[in-house]
Structure formats: structure tokens, C-alpha cells
Amino acid sequence: ETGVTQSPTHLIKTRGQQVTLRCSSQSGHNTVSWYQQALGQGPQFIFQYYREEENGRGNFPPRFSGLQFPNYSSELNVNALELDDSALYLCASSSGLADRYNEQFFGPGTRLTVL
Amino acid sequence: GNSVTQMEGPVTLSEEAFLTINCTYTATGYPSLFWYVQYPGEGLQLLLKATKADDKGSNKGFEATYRKETTSFHLEKGSVQVSDSAVYFCALNSGGSNYKLTFGKGTLLTVNP
Numbered sequence: 001e002t003g004v005t006q007s008p009t010h011l012i013k014t015r016g017q018q019v020t021l022r023c024s025s026q027s028g029h030n031t032v033s034w035y036q037q038a039l040g041q042g043p044q045f046i047f048q049y050y051r052e053e054e055n056g057r058g059n060f061p062p063r064f065s066g067l068q069f070p071n072y073s074s075e076l077n078v079n080a081l082e083l084d085d086s087a088l089y090l091c092a093s094s095s096g097l098a099d100r101y102n103e104q105f106f107g108p109g110t111r112l113t114v115l
Numbered sequence: 116g117n118s119v120t121q122m123e124g125p126v127t128l129s130e131e132a133f134l135t136i137n138c139t140y141t142a143t144g145y146p147s148l149f150w151y152v153q154y155p156g157e158g159l160q161l162l163l164k165a166t167k168a169d170d171k172g173s174n175k176g177f178e179a180t181y182r183k184e185t186t187s188f189h190l191e192k193g194s195v196q197v198s199d200s201a202v203y204f205c206a207l208n209s210g211g212s213n214y215k216l217t218f219g220k221g222t223l224l225t226v227n228p
Contacts, residue, residue: 004158033215042119042204042218043159056215090158094214104216106151106158 002027004093004107012113013081021076021110023091030095031055032074033104034066037088049074078112086114117142121205121219128195128226136190136222138179138205146207148172148181148188149216153202162190162203195226 005024013019025032031050035043045058049068063079072093078085088111092104122137140146147166151159163172168183177192188205205219 035216040220042206042220043216045215045217048215058215092159092216103161103164106160108156108158 004091004105006089006091006107006110008110009108010111010113012115014115015081015083017081017114018077018079019081019112021078021089021091021112023074023076023093023107025072025074025091025093026105028095029093029105030072031093032068032072033092033094034074034076035090035092036060037090037109038084039087043090046076081114083114086112088112117146117207117209117217119205119207119217119219121203121222123222125223125225128224130197130226130228131194132226134190134192134195134199134224136203136205136224138188138190138219140186140188140205140207142186142207142209142217144209145183146209148179149206149208150177150179150188150190151204151206151218153204153221155201159204195224197226197228200224200226 007022033048034046037043047057048055052068065077068074088109090109091107094104118141120139149164150162152162163174165172165181171180179188179190202221204221206216
């Protein structure tokens with residue numbers, strides 16, 4: 001069973017640019033959540049996708065957007081990058097919304113640096 | 116809103132010492148509680164969880180008991196090893212429509228031989 005994978009591992013961008021981060025969910029999982037982890041902080045919830053629809057959003061501006069594909073993989077897009085967007089971006093997949101006890105399985109993250 | 120407060124780190128212990136990392140929470144309803152561990156350069160791994168009051172989660176020698184009366188979920192281990200060095204995050208999931216996790220800021224644990 002393949003776990004959650006993310007690409008790229010590291011990324012360097014400049015202010016104002018746009019970035020796309022990718023996540024492949026674990027086999028059998030239809031729910032993907034994205035989190036932002038700033039240096040020295042806990043992860044903050046960005047949004048969640050369930051069966052290709054956004055299902056809940058944290059306190060992030062609209063320039064953070066996402067997609068989920070029919071195979072349940074997902075993308076996180078960030079437009080007009082700001083210095084404060086520098087962080088580790090984590091993707092987590094789980095097997096569905098129906099059970100709040102479902103474990104969320106995390107990928108290794110993408111380290112984004114904005115210069 | 117929901118929040119998690121963890122003991123400030125870093126925590127430095129000698130091998131075989133007793134570990135406690137305090138965690139308290141504020142949440143509506145009856146949240147599920149979790150401890151995640153993050154090893155250097157890696158993503159988060161679930162260490163243990165508890166889904167209702169008085170439940171005890173345990174894994175790899177770590178334990179935490181869901182205390183509703185004190186809104187706490189303290190992590191303990193009787194004898195730490197060098198390999199336990201990592202950042203530990205307390206988190207809660209209060210249900211609702213998207214079951215997002217709310218995390219504490221994390222506690223860095225360093226275990227010296």
C-alpha cells in the first residue's frame with residue numbers, strides 16, 4: 001500500500017509568483033486536507049476536499065485554492081506569493097468524512113521558500 | 116473556537132528518564148484527541164489517539180488519558196530513548212462537517228545518551 005506522496009520536496013519562488021503543489025492520497029482514501037506549517041508552529045488547516053468538492057476552509061485568503069481529481073489526488077495553488085507564505089505544506093488523506101475518528105495520514109510535505 | 120495549548124519546549128532529557136508533555140484544549144462538543152510526532156525532515160505520524168472521556172491511548176510506550184474534567188491530554192512515557200527525539204504535537208478534531216485537525220504549537224524533545 002502506497003502512502004501519501006507530495007511533490008516537489010522543496011521549492012523556491014519570488015514574491016508575486018504563483019505555485020502549485022501536488023499530493024497523491026493513500027490508496028482507498030477519498031478525502032484530502034491541506035495544512036500550512038510555519039517554522040516553529042503547529043500545522044494550520046487550509047482546506048479539505050472530499051470527492052472533488054471543497055468541504056471546509058480555514059482562515060486563508062482566496063489566493064489559496066485547490067483541486068481534487070477523480071483519482072482523489074489533489075493540488076494546492078497559491079497566487080501572488082508573499083514572504084509569509086514560506087512554510088512546510090502538508091497534505092493528509094483519510095478514508096472519508098463519515099467518521100471523525102478516521103486517522104489522517106500525512107505526507108512528507110513540500111518546503112516552500114518565498115524570496 | 117477550538118484551541119490546543121501545549122507545554123513550551125524545548126525539553127531535554129537523559130535516556131531512560133520519565134517524560135511528560137502537557138496538553139490542554141478548548142473545544143465545543145466532544146472532540147477526539149491525538150498526539151502526532153514529527154521526526155526531523157519528515158511529515159507527521161499519528162502516535163496515539165483517544166476518542167472519548169477517560170479513554171487511554173497508547174503506542175510505543177507512550178500513553179495519554181483523555182481527561183474531560185480538566186480538558187487535558189498529557190503525553191507520558193516511562194523511559195525515553197534517544198530515538199524518541201522529535202517534535203510532538205497535540206491535536207483535536209471536534210467533528211462538524213470537515214473534521215479538521217487543530218494543532219498545538221509543538222514541543223521539541225531531545226533525548227541525550
